[in-house]
Amino acid sequence: MMKYDLGVGEFENWVVAETRFSTKYLGKAESIMMLGNGYLGLRSATDEPYLGETRDLLVAGTFNKFNDDEVTEIPNAADVTRLDIQIDGERFSLEFGETAEYFRSLNLKSAELTRSFVWTSPRGKVLRFIFRRFVSMVDLHLIACKVEVTALNDAVELIVDSGIDIRMTNSGSQHFSDGVRRIHDRSFIQQVQTTNESKIDFVVSTHNLILIDGRPPEAPGVMEMDRRKVWMHYLLTIEKGETLRLEKLSSVWTTRDRTESGVEPTLDQIKTDALEHLRLSVGKGYDGLQAESAAAWGSKVWGVYDIDVEAERPFDLLAIRFAIYHIVCMTPSHDDRMGIAAKGLSGEGYKGHSFWDTELFILPFYSYSHPEVARSLLTYRFRGLAGAHKKAAENSYRGAMYPWEMAWPTDGEVTPVWGAVDVVTGKQTKIWSGFIEQHITADIAYAVSLFHQITGDEQFMLDCGYEMIIDTAIFWLSRFEHNAELDRYEITNVVGPDEYKEHADNNAFTNYMAKFNIELALAYADRLQQQNLERYDELSSKLGIPAFREEAAAKLTRIYIPLPNEEGLIPQDDKYLTYPSIDLAPYKNREKVGMLFYEFSLDQVNRIQVSKQADVVILLYLLGYLFPPDVIRRNFDYYEARTLHDSSLSLSTHAVMANDLGYSDMAYELFHQAARIDLGENMKSSDAGIHAASIGGIWQIVVLGFGGVRVIDGELTVHPRLPKGWKRLSFTIRWKGAPIVFDVTQDRVRVSPPEGTSISFLLERVRKQIDTVSVFALASQGGRVV
C-alpha cells in the first residue's frame, strides 16, 4: 500500500508515496502526508471528499474550550481544500470508474504534496488529473492548491465548487461562531470565524483562478452560500486535449498571531493584511510561490538538520527525513508562547496538548541541532510556570507543579477527566494522569539542564532556567510524604510512565527523577550564587532559596529511591514485582494497541506484571550513570519482556538502550518498529495524527543510539555503534554553539569541529581533545556500558 521511496534520481529517499488509492488508508495518508510550517498544520485530505475523511486545519496556539465539560483544545478551523467536482453531471470520486497511473506523494524536500492519475469515468470519459498542494514556509499563513485536468478522449462538462467551509468540527465539537463573510472584487472571499470561549478571530480568505488552456473560461463563477459555507460555483466545458487549471490560494490569520511589535493584532488589521498578502500571492502564482517555499525548506530545514545514512535499506534514511520533516511541521518555532502537541499539528488527537513527549523525545533534537528553537520551546514552559503554580495550589502543594497536559501557558492542567467505559462495570472510567501522573515536572527540569549542558546558553538560564529548576524542586519537596514508620520520604499514589499501573506507591522513575530535580536545583542554586549574585538575590527572594536549601538538606538523605533488590532488579513500584506475570504473547505487536482491555478491566491490568511502556528502562536511559552495567542489563532484560509498547513513546528508549547493551539486531528491529508506527502498514494507527514523540524518537535512536551521543556529567560523550546494514552515518550536532560533524562507519569515526575551535569529548570513554578534522578507530566489542 504505502511505498516509501521512488528510488529514482534526485528524489531518492525523499518521497513518501502511495501507489494505490483505498479509502481504508484515508486517515493514515492525511496524517503522514500532512503539510505544515509550525504556524499551521493541514491534514492531507484529498481534494474530492470521501466518507471517513478528517479534514483538519489547525493553527498553533489557538486553544478554545467548547464548554465547561470539556478541556481546551486546538480547534479545527475552516476547510479550504475540498473541491466538489462533477464530471458530466456525476460526482467525481476514485471510488467510481477506473483509475490508472495513480501516484500520490509527499516530497519531503520541497514539502509539496502531489497526486496524479488517469481516470476513466463510468461513462467512458478519460481524464488526466494532477493535484498539487503546499503550505508555505515563507508566508506562514498561505495554503496553495493547484489542479490540472486534461480531457484525453472527449469533451467533458465540469462543475467545480470551491470555497470556504466552517462547518468543520473537532469530532462534533464546534469551536467557532459563524462570522461575517464578504467578497471583494467578486473574487476574493473572506470569512471570519471566532472561537466561542477564547474569542480568537480567524480570518480565512480564498481566491480561485481558473484557466482553460491558459484562457479564462467563458462563464465566470457564481458565488453561492449556505450556513457556514461560501463558495464559487463553476460550470466549465473542456474540449478534447484541453487542460483546465485551477489555482486556489487561501490563507488563515488569527488575532492570536503576534505582530512584530509583539502584541496581538486586531480583527480589522488581519482582515486588511490577509487580503493584501493574498493579492500579492495571486500575482506570483502557484509555481512561483512553491519555488519560494521549497527554497526556504532547503535553507531553513535541510541545510540545518544535516544527517545522512548509507544503509542497505533505503527506508532507513527516508524514515529519518520523515522524522525531521514532521518535527519541523509540528514546531511553532515562530512563537515562544506555544509548545509542541502530542500529535503535532497533524490531527485532533490529544487536543493539541503538550506532554512530557516534547521535553524527553523532541527537545534533544533541537538542543543538539537548533538551540534557538529549543529555547523557544523551553520559554513556553517558563511561561507555563503560571499554570504550574495554579496546579500546585489546587493540589495544596508549593512551587511549580507542571500540568500533565498543557495548552495555553496560563491554562494550568487540561487533561480530560473521563475516559472509556469499563468493560466490567459498564461505567466510564476516570483518567488519572491529570491528577497523579506527576513526573512531568522533573522531566522539564531535566530537559532544561540538558539544554544548558549542550548549548551553554547562560542567558536562557538567567532568564528562565534557574527559576524553572528551583521552582520545580520546591514542588517536589512539598510533594514528598514522610513515612513515619520508616522515617523516610516517599511518593505514593502516582502514575509513572507506565500508565498500566495507576495509584502506584514509590514509582521508581518518579522518585529518582524527583530526587534528581532537587539535587539539580541545589547545584544550580550554588552555581547562580557564584556566578550572578544579582540574579541569585532576585530569585532567592522570589522563591525563597535559603528555605529551600534548608528543607532540601533536611529531607534529601531520607528520600526513598528503590534500589536494586537481591536479583539486581529495581522494583517499578512497591507492588509491581509481587504481581503475577501472564503470557503477553497474545497482546504484543498487535495491529491495535490496548487489546488487553477487551479482556481485562483496568483494575485487573493494574495487578499484573505488564507495562504499557518503558518505565524503569527510561530511568536507566536518563540516569544510567547511577547504576552499574549489570544492573542496567538485568533490568532491561526483565522489563523489556513485560512491556507491550502500547505507547508510541516506548520503542525508541528501548532501541537506544538495546544498542547500548550490544543487542544490535534488537535495536535495529526496534528502530524499524518505531519508524513503522506512522510510516508502516498499520492502516489505522495514525488516524488521529502522527506520533510526535515517536518521530522525535526516530532521530534519538539514530543520533543518540547508533551515533552514541550522550551528555554525561556535563561532558559530551560519543560511543557509536551502527546497525549491521549501515555503511555510514553522518550527522551534525551543536556543542556549546559549535557545529561538529560526526561521520561514522562500522569501524571508525571522523569528527570535524568548526575551524578555529578546540573541543573535548569522550569517545568510547576515552577523552579526546581535537581542533581539526580527526579520525578515530572504533572498538568492535559489545555495547557502550559493558
Place this chain on the structure above:
Amino acid sequence: MMKYDLGVGEFENWVVAETRFSTKYLGKAESIMMLGNGYLGLRSATDEPYLGETRDLLVAGTFNKFNDDEVTEIPNAADVTRLDIQIDGERFSLEFGETAEYFRSLNLKSAELTRSFVWTSPRGKVLRFIFRRFVSMVDLHLIACKVEVTALNDAVELIVDSGIDIRMTNSGSQHFSDGVRRIHDRSFIQQVQTTNESKIDFVVSTHNLILIDGRPPEAPGVMEMDRRKVWMHYLLTIEKGETLRLEKLSSVWTTRDRTESGVEPTLDQIKTDALEHLRLSVGKGYDGLQAESAAAWGSKVWGVYDIDVEAERPFDLLAIRFAIYHIVCMTPSHDDRMGIAAKGLSGEGYKGHSFWDTELFILPFYSYSHPEVARSLLTYRFRGLAGAHKKAAENSYRGAMYPWEMAWPTDGEVTPVWGAVDVVTGKQTKIWSGFIEQHITADIAYAVSLFHQITGDEQFMLDCGYEMIIDTAIFWLSRFEHNAELDRYEITNVVGPDEYKEHADNNAFTNYMAKFNIELALAYADRLQQQNLERYDELSSKLGIPAFREEAAAKLTRIYIPLPNEEGLIPQDDKYLTYPSIDLAPYKNREKVGMLFYEFSLDQVNRIQVSKQADVVILLYLLGYLFPPDVIRRNFDYYEARTLHDSSLSLSTHAVMANDLGYSDMAYELFHQAARIDLGENMKSSDAGIHAASIGGIWQIVVLGFGGVRVIDGELTVHPRLPKGWKRLSFTIRWKGAPIVFDVTQDRVRVSPPEGTSISFLLERVRKQIDTVSVFALASQGGRVV
C-alpha cells in the same frame, strides 16, 4: 425517479416510492419519506451512510441557541439510524457493486419505511437486503429499525457497527455537550447529551438484537467508543441461505418532556423511564411494535382525517394523503407549549421556527377536522403573548406584537439577522422580516376568529382567544402612524407577504389585516361584555379595554386602506404600480427559486413589478367579502402575471382563487404544482425539509378550493367545483363540533350531518337547512364569486 404509487391492491395511493437509488436524491427522500409523530421527527437517511446525506433527529420544542450570534433553533440530536456495514471487509454501499430489484417506499397508512434490493458485491457475493424502520405512534419516544440480510450465493463475513452518534450538528453548529454514557447488562447503551444554552438533557438509549436464522451469533458484540460516539461492533459470518436479522430499538427522552402532572421530569427520572420502556419494547420485538403503531395511525389519523377522491390521476389522492401524513408528523399535538415549524420536523430549514404558515395554511385543516389540535396550536400562540409583549416593548409599541419567527413561547423574536451576500456590494444583506414583516400579528388574530367561528369553542375564547384578539389590536393601534398632511393613519416601512418588496409603505395586505384586527377586537369586546361580564372585567382591567375602544374609535375611520384605483387594481403598496414591469418568463417555474438574484441585487428587485408570492391575492382570499367580483378577477389576473411563486406559500392561495374564479384548468395545474413542491421531480427543493405551508395548502386547495368550503360572516358556505378529471370528492368537516360529510361529484353534492343534528349553511349562495342526508344539484356555470 420518484414513483408515486404502487397501484396494487390495498396499497393503492398509499405509497411514496423510489425505484432507483441515486445519491442526487438523498435529501429529497430523507425529507419526503421522513418519519415522525409530532414528538420527534426523523429524516429518512439510509442506514448505510452516503456523502451529502443529512441525518436529523429533531425533538419538538427543544430549542437551543448555539451562541449569542445565532438565534435559537431546534437542535439535531443523536443519530441512531446509521449502520456501518462491511461485506467481506469492504464497505457496503449502493454506489458499488450491482443493485437489482431496488424498492424504497414509505407506506403512509402504516407509517413504515421499507427498502429492499438484491445486491451483488464487487467480488460477486449476492445478498438480499430488507430494511424497515418506523417511529412509533404509541410510544412517542421510540425509533425502531429492522434489517434482514440473506446470503444468496455464498457465505459472507459481515461487520456491523451500530450505536449512538452525537457528533451530529445543525450544519456545523453543535448544540450539545458530550454527556455521560453507560452500558447496562452489556446490551442497553445510554448516552446523555445536554443542550448548551437551554440546558435540556436528552437521554438516548439503544439496544441491538442480532440473530442468524433465529440463533444468536457465536461471538457477541464488542462495545467500542470514541469521542461523542458509542457503538456495538459485530463480526458475523452468515452461510449461504442464512438470514441475519438485526433489530435495533432506540429511544429519545428529554427533560423538556411534560409528565402527566404537567411538570418537566428530572434527568434521573428519564434515564430510568427510558431504560424501562426500552426493555419492554425489546420484549415486544419489531413486528409487534410496528403492528401497534400502524393500528394507532389507523385510529388516530386515517380514521379521523377522512377524505377521498376518485380522480383520473391516482397521484391526486396520494398527494392528499401525503399532505395529511406530513401534517400529522409535524404537529406536536401532545404539548401546547409547542408550535408547527416551517419545515415541520423534517429538516433544519428555518430552524424549527413557527411562521404565519401555521395560522393561515395549516390551522384551517385542524380547525375543520380536529379542533382539539387547533386549540393546542393556538394555545402555543397564547403562551407566546409573553414573547409578543417583549417584542412590542423592544420596538416601542404597545400590546402584543408577535415575532415573525417564534420558537419557545417566551423567546420573542428569533428571526436571524443576516442573510446572503449581495451580488453587487459584496456584503451580507440584512434579513428584514424579523424587524418589519409585521402582518403575522393580524394573521394570528384572524386565525383565532376563524377557529372560533368553525368550532364554536367558547372556552378557548374565554381562556385565550378574547385576550389574543384584543391584545393584538392594541398593538396595531400603537403601530399606525399619523400622516398629518393627509390626516390619516398609515403603516410605513414594512415587508408584506411579498418579500421582494422590502420597506414598503402602506402594504395593502398589512393595512387591511391590521384594520380587520382592530375591528375584530371591537366586535369581540362587545360580545364578551354581553356574554361574560366577569371575564370582560378581568380582561378590561388587564388590557385597558375602554382606552382601547376610545383610541380605536378615534383612529378607525382615518385608517388608510388602499382602495382599488380607476383600473380596479388594489396597489400592493404606495409604489409597486409605479415600478417598471420586466419579462419574468426566464425566472418562472425554474428548478431553483430566487434565480432573479443571480442577476439583480435585492435593491434592484425591490424596484420592479415582481412578487415573490401572493400578496394582494391572499388579501382577496382572506377578506374577499370586502370586494366586488370584478375587482377580485382584475387583481388576480394582474398580480398572478407578476408572481414568481418563489415562496411555497403562494401556489395554494392562487389555486383556491383560480378555482373560485372559474379558471378550473389553472386551479388544477396550480394544485399539481403545489403538490410537486415536495412530491415532484425537483431533486433539491426539499433538502432542508418539507414545506409545511405548502402541504397544508394541498389540503386547502382540495377542501376549501375544489370543495368550496369557506366561512363568510360566521356562516358555513360551500361552493364545490371539481377539476375535470375528478369524478368524486368526499370529505368530513366539523362544524361547531358536528362532523358533516360532503360527497361531491361534478354535478351534485350530498351532505350528511350527524344524526339528530340540524345544520344551516349556504350552498352556492343559497341557504340550506338540513337535518338528514340531503342531495343537491350543483350549478355548472363559472366560478363561485361570479
